[in-house]
Amino acid sequence: MSGVIIPIQGTQSNSGKTPSVEPLMNLVQSDMERVNHLVLSKCGSQVEMIPEVARHLIDSGGKRLRPMLTLAAAQMCGYRGDHHVTLAASVEFMHTATLLHDDVVDESDLRRGKLAARMLWGNQASVLVGDFLLGQAFRMMVESGSMKALECLSHASTVIAEGEVLQLGTAKNLETTQDEYIEVVRAKTAALFAAAAEVGPILAGSNRSMLSAFRSYGNNLGLAFQLIDDALDYGGKAATLGKNVGDDFREGKVTLPVLLCYRRGGEKEREFWREAIEQGENDDTRLEEAMRLMHEKDALADTLERARQYCDLAKDALATIEDSPQKEALLEVLDYSLLRAH
């Protein structure tokens, strides 16, 4: 299956270099080492299977974008304590717990290019180790001593679960509207990005407009992030994705590019999508056909256009915040995200 190049405009950073997540990584590096250390130590349990399952996922090299947001935002707000490290680890645990439960719900075989934990230890272990990590996430929030951070993150945990349940209803339903789909993404993905970005300023005791700014940045980055992921599934390369092109197609997932294609197609094309998504007729020939239709209907380009709009909103959200290397790096993450779609 050939990779598909999707043209992206405006992805050059201000400096003219190729946008990258590296400046952000460099700025938070020393804090991030403490987060990684904490993450590993909080996976520990006398119950052997827990660190085994947890580390399988944690060692598999996610980019840890969410905790980096927490660290960078805390730095930008002049926070001087240690609890941004605790909360960043907490955010990463919430994310990891969600992934473990997601794989059970979606019956996924792969995660980040490795066998999903449920394939190695079973669904049972994935559910229960997810619960353990969620519990550890809350214990770390408590350690941070900030009631407001606890409020923000515990609220996010219910919104994420709501989003996942909402997604069950849209699953295999091609009549899902774009708005309904965006609501799912806002809850299941963007809510954690928003909370991750907001708890930094919360710890720093920043004012309401700072909290809103970071929250909005995280929310819109999260939306863009998911839409780009949706597009990549019909046009990226397995190696860079950690999942195979066509995974969403084979799992019958209703994503934005699919919804656009379905709505823009004639009756015969809609029948194709119903057979593929609802009835599971999704072999490689059909995947090729799906990808052809995506191009014909501009479904990938328009999904990425929508992602770009969310990136613009995220950029605007930070506009009133004082310039700093961290701000520059967060803005570059937006361009980097769009570039990923190449």
Added chain:
Amino acid sequence: MSGVIIPIQGTQSNSGKTPSVEPLMNLVQSDMERVNHLVLSKCGSQVEMIPEVARHLIDSGGKRLRPMLTLAAAQMCGYRGDHHVTLAASVEFMHTATLLHDDVVDESDLRRGKLAARMLWGNQASVLVGDFLLGQAFRMMVESGSMKALECLSHASTVIAEGEVLQLGTAKNLETTQDEYIEVVRAKTAALFAAAAEVGPILAGSNRSMLSAFRSYGNNLGLAFQLIDDALDYGGKAATLGKNVGDDFREGKVTLPVLLCYRRGGEKEREFWREAIEQGENDDTRLEEAMRLMHEKDALADTLERARQYCDLAKDALATIEDSPQKEALLEVLDYSLLRAH
């Protein structure tokens, strides 16, 4: 299948009447109405399926013993605020979330005499609505404003998950020792009873010895409660249990009566248990044989004897606490629990 009468001594309350949970229910009744109201309102979500699934379980009439512990303990420590109601609801949600996840892990068909939620809405909904309720439980803890209560309950949530994972390892393993089994019960069941009893005095700002006393009462009641449940599965009536006699047997669960029977049997009997528990040969004839062996080996009587010892420990734990109608009622719950086994 005939019910089995297990002789119990010393189950008369001090007053000579048949011990009951009613005095406790009466003492906490007005608080409990507020808890029930809160539980229902916190099931709410615009995502329709969430209240449906949650209320299926919540309306199915568990006794709500755990939140009653929180309320009674708070009263006994002279707590005058409203947050004992919030925390009691939080405890009930933690319990409900655990049940939803348990049914997925155990592949159970029934819960409290009704079809398990996973049979009606699927495993996916059970996992995700469980996550939602856990999130709501944490939000209520945050509302209570007590960091110490948050610490106590979030710690319990990780211990419960550890206990569940530990149980995966003992599942179908007849070589499990009694000590290992008790460790599982301590984590997966007793930890929440202990936390439920302790958060009352925590809210009231009671001293360390009060906290320990209530914690110890809850822990030992929880241990007794589970062992009695284990015994009932081989000798109770479906109507009073909300589950069928022999459910544990048919699911191949390794419980204390099974472990005792296995260890006390000859090689031929051990082979019987291996076939039943490990290989799933568990039809009604075999269940009758299992129940016969339980009696022959005193496995039920000794399981209940162990439960009685834990009840004694729970009683002793409250000894230094000032007499009150609530204390009397909590002591009566111990006798009532043992009486359940009749």
